[in-house]
Every structure is written in C-alpha cells, then in structure tokens.
Amino acid sequence: MDKIDKLVHLMKNSKKTIVLTGAGISTESGIPDFRSSTGLWAHIDPMEALSTDVLYNNPNKFYKEGFELLTGMTNAEPNIGHFMLAKLENEGFVDLLITQNIDNLHQRAGSKNIYEVHGNTREGYCTDCGEKVVIEHIKDKVKSGQVPPVCHRCGGILRPSVVMFGDGLPECFDKGWREVEKSELLIVIGSSLSVSPVNYLANICENLAIINLGETMYDYKAKIIINEKIGETLKTVYDRLNK
Ligand code: NAD
Ligand code: ZN
Numbered sequence: 001m002d003k004i005d006k007l008v009h010l011m012k013n014s015k016k017t018i019v020l021t022g023a024g025i026s027t028e029s030g031i032p033d034f035r036s037s038t039g040l041w042a043h044i045d046p047m048e049a050l051s052t053d054v055l056y057n058n059p060n061k062f063y064k065e066g067f068e069l070l071t072g073m074t075n076a077e078p079n080i081g082h083f084m085l086a087k088l089e090n091e092g093f094v095d096l097l098i099t100q101n102i103d104n105l106h107q108r109a110g111s112k113n114i115y116e117v118h119g120n121t122r123e124g125y126c127t128d129c130g131e132k133v134v135i136e137h138i139k140d141k142v143k144s145g146q147v148p149p150v151c152h153r154c155g156g157i158l159r160p161s162v163v164m165f166g167d168g169l170p171e172c173f174d175k176g177w178r179e180v181e182k183s184e185l186l187i188v189i190g191s192s193l194s195v196s197p198v199n200y201l202a203n204i205c206e207n208l209a210i211i212n213l214g215e216t217m218y219d220y221k222a223k224i225i226i227n228e229k230i231g232e233t234l235k236t237v238y239d240r241l242n243k
Pocket of ligand 2 (some may be wrong): 126127128129130131151152153154155156
C-alpha cells in the first residue's frame with residue numbers, strides 16, 4: 001500500500017474529515033507562498049509589510065507595499081488542487097475546509113463549507129466606525145490617489161478584512177477548533193504549519209495527514225506525510241476514492 005492508498009483508506013473510514021489549507025495549494029495558480037525559497041517573502045518580510053503596526057502607524061507604507069501584495073492575489077485562477085477539494089466536499093469525503101489563504105480560490109473552485117481563518121480579500125472596513133465596504137471601493141480610492149483611503153462616513157482609515165500580524169482571529173477559528181476536536185481526520189495541505197495559532201489545530205486532531213512539498217512543524221505527529229505536489233496528488237486521491 002503506498003501513501004496515497006493509506007490516505008484514501010483513512011478518508012473512506014473517517015466519519016468526519018477536515019482539510020486545512022495554506023499558501024502551498026495556490027502556488028500552482030501562480031501565487032507565491034511565504035516560506036519556499038522562491039516565495040515572495042524571500043524579498044519582503046510579511047511580518048512587517050502585513051502588520052497592524054505598519055497599518056496603523058504608517059498607513060502610507062502599508063498602502064504602498066502590503067496592500068498591493070494582497071490585492072495582486074485576486075487575479076489568479078483556481079487550479080486542479082482547489083477543484084479536487086471542491087469535488088471531494090461535494091461527494092461527502094470532506095466535511096469542512098479551513099483555509100489560511102485569503103485569495104478566494106477555494107470559493108471560486110466551488111467549495112462551500114469554508115472557514116477563512118485569516119480573513120479575505122473581498123471586503124474591508126473602517127478602522128474607526130466599522131463601516132463595511134467591498135475591496136473594490138478601497139482599491140478605487142487608492143488608484144485615484146487617496147492614500148491612505150478613508151471612510152466616507154467618518155474619515156477613519158479603511159483596511160482590508162485580512163488578518164494581519166498583530167490582529168486577532170475571526171470567530172470562525174474557534175468554530176473550526178471545535179470541529180477539528182470532533183473530527184476523525186485532519187488533512188493539512190500546502191502549509192508549513194508555522195503560523196500560530198492555526199498550526200495548533202494539527203495538535204488537537206485525532207489523525208493527521210499532510211500533503212506538502214517541504215517539512216512542516218508537525219511532521220512528527222502525522223500518520224501519513226506525502227511530500228509531493230498538491231495538484232496531482234489530490235487528483236490521484238480523488239480517482240482512487242472513486243474507483
Ligand atoms: P507557507 O508558505 O508557510 O507554507 C507553504 C508550504 O507549501 C511550504 O512548505 C511549501 O513547501 C509547500 N508548497 C508550495 N507549493 C507546493 C505544491 N505545489 N505542492 C505541495 N506543497 C507545496 O504557507 P502557510 O503555512 O499557509 O503560511 C503562510 C501564511 O501566509 C498564511 O497565514 C496565509 O494566510 C498567508 N498567505 C496566503 C497566501 C494565499 O492566500 N494564497 C499566499 C501567501 C501567504
Ligand atoms: Zn468610518
């Protein structure tokens with residue numbers, strides 16, 4: 001039995017399976033991840049460019065550097081890995097998708113039950129009055145030279161609904177935590193599991209499987225580790241589940 005067969009066996013026998021994805025699932029869509037040597041962050045420090053410290057204390061810098069990194073992701077298209085996860089959910093093999101990604105590609109591929117624990121790049125809000133806006137509203141203001149962009153109601157600074165370094169996590173993280181506790185299998189896909197507190201999910205699950213090209217912080221806990229490319233691996237998993 002190879003590793004993929006072992007994973008297929010676990011999935012067939014699991015009453016509740018949750019998938020946790022990270023930046024690695026979107027590299028095949030052309031979006032750089034954080035920590036591979038070719039990753040975007042070989043040149044820019046995300047902990048600075050995407051931090052609440054810079055956003056609140058130097059909003060001009062945030063809008064000149066960090067914001068563009070975030071909105072650039074929205075031009076990509078979902079890849080076979082995203083599509084296979086949507087099909088696996090549709091056919092009942094995956095119950096919930098928890099993603100650290102903010103690129104919207106799981107939704108666009110057709111996944112339905114998704115917790116975006118690091119927020120999203122579809123919306124934004126006013127840091128003073130909380131008024132919600134669509135991200136295009138912020139983009140338009142920046143394009144027309146309003147940096148930092150401000151709220152039309154109160155003049156407060158607008159920001160994207162992305163969880164940045166220094167921010168707390170949205171409510172769906174706690175919900176996801178409780179779901180993982182109740183699950184029988186967590187499959188981590190394309191994440192180095194080095195961002196807390198999301199990586200703690202790998203610690204509380206009953207069975208852990210990992211599909212990731214590089215090492216992760218929780219390899220020692222995993223029942224199965226598949227160090228292969230995500231797209232083709234998920235396609236094979238899907239085909240074997242349906243054999
Ligand atoms: P990470 O960069 O720390 O880890 C990604 C992992 O995926 C690496 O170990 C890499 O070896 C592996 N990988 C890359 N391409 C792969 C492929 N084709 N097949 C198999 N494995 C592959 O990512 P992370 O753990 O998600 O942490 C990064 C943080 O940055 C997250 O919080 C996320 O919110 C954010 N981020 C998001 C995006 C996005 O939305 N697409 C992109 C960059 C960063
Ligand atoms: Zn406001």
